Amino acid sequence: MAGLFITFEGGEGAGKSTQIRHLAAHLAENGMDVLVTREPGGSPGAEAVRHVILSGAAEAYGPAMEAVLFAAARSDHVEQLIRPAIAADKTVLCDRFIDSSRVYQGVTGGLAPSLIRAIERVAIDGMVPDLTIILDLPAEKGLARAMHRRGEAAADRFEKETLATHEARREAFLAIAAAEPERCRVVDADRPKEEVSEEIIAIVEKLIENRAETSSKTGRTLAKPA
Numbered sequence: 723m724a725g726l727f728i729t730f731e732g733g734e735g736a737g738k739s740t741q742i743r744h745l746a747a748h749l750a751e752n753g754m755d756v757l758v759t760r761e762p763g764g765s766p767g768a769e770a771v772r773h774v775i776l777s778g779a780a781e782a783y784g785p786a787m788e789a790v791l792f793a794a795a796r797s798d799h800v801e802q803l804i805r806p807a808i809a810a811d812k813t814v815l816c817d818r819f820i821d822s823s824r825v826y827q828g829v830t831g832g833l834a835p836s837l838i839r840a841i842e843r844v845a846i847d848g849m850v851p852d853l854t855i856i857l858d859l860p861a862e863k864g865l866a867r868a869m870h871r872r873g874e875a876a877a878d879r880f881e882k883e884t885l886a887t888h889e890a891r892r893e894a895f896l897a898i899a900a901a902e903p904e905r906c907r908v909v910d911a912d913r914p915k916e917e918v919s920e921e922i923i924a925i926v927e928k929l930i931e932n933r934a935e936t937s938s939k940t941g942r943t944l945a946k947p948a
C-alpha cells in the first residue's frame with residue numbers, strides 16, 4: 723500500500739510541531755515507517771527558499787511573489803522528498819502545506835483563489851494530503867505561545883502581523899475544513915497537549931483502519947497518481 727500523507731495546519735503557536743512529534747513516535751512504536759517534514763522547507767532547495775521568505779526579503783515585492791516562492795519550494799519538496807517517501811510506503815507527516823498558502827497568501831494576502839489554485843496545482847502535481855489536521859486555537863493564545871517559544875528573537879515575516887490578521891487566518895482555516903470535510907479534521911488545540919494528542923491518534927488510527935478495509939475489499943492498493 724502507498725504510504726499515508728498527513729499534513730498539519732493552523733495559526734502560529736497552535737502546537738503543530740509538538741503534536742507531529744507525538745504522532746510520529748506513536749506510529750513508529752506501532753511499526754510504521756514515518757518521515758517528519760515541514761514547509762516552507764523539507765528539501766535542500768526548499769530550505770534555501772524558506773530563508774528568503776521568512777527573513778522578509780521578498781515581502782516588498784508583494785504577496786504574488788511570495789506565493790510563487792512558496793510554490794517553488796513546495797514543488798521541490800514534493801518531488802525530492804514527499805512523493806518518493808510515499809512511493810516507498812512511508813507515512814509522511816508535514817508541518818504546513820497547501821492550506822497555509824490558501825490562507826496566508828490567498829485570504830490574508832488578498833490573492834485571487836483562482837491564482838492560488840493554479841499555482842497549487844503546478845506545485846503539488848496531484849500530491850493531495852490523505853488527511854489534514856487543523857489545530858484550532860484563538861489567535862491571541864497562539865501568538866502568546868509563539869512569543870514565549872521565541873524568547874528574545876524577533877517575530878518572523880508572518881508572525882509580526884496584526885491580531886486581526888491572525889484571527890482572519892483562523893477563520894480561513896475553519897472555512898477550508900468546512901468546505902473539504904473528507905480531507906480535513908479540526909482539532910481543538912486549546913486543551914492540554916496530551917488530550918489533543920489522543921484525539922489526533924484516534925483520527926489517524928481510524929484512517930489507517932478505513933484504508934486497510936478499502937484495500938482488502940477492492941484487492942487493490944491505493945496508489946497515488948504519478
Ligand code: TMP
Pocket residue numbers: 760761762792818819820822823824826827880881
Ligand atoms: P513556521 O515554520 O514557524 O510555521 O513558519 C512558517 C511561516 O510561513 C508561518 O508564518 C506560515 C507561513 N507560510 C505561508 O505564509 N505560506 C505557506 O504556504 C507556508 C507553508 C507557510
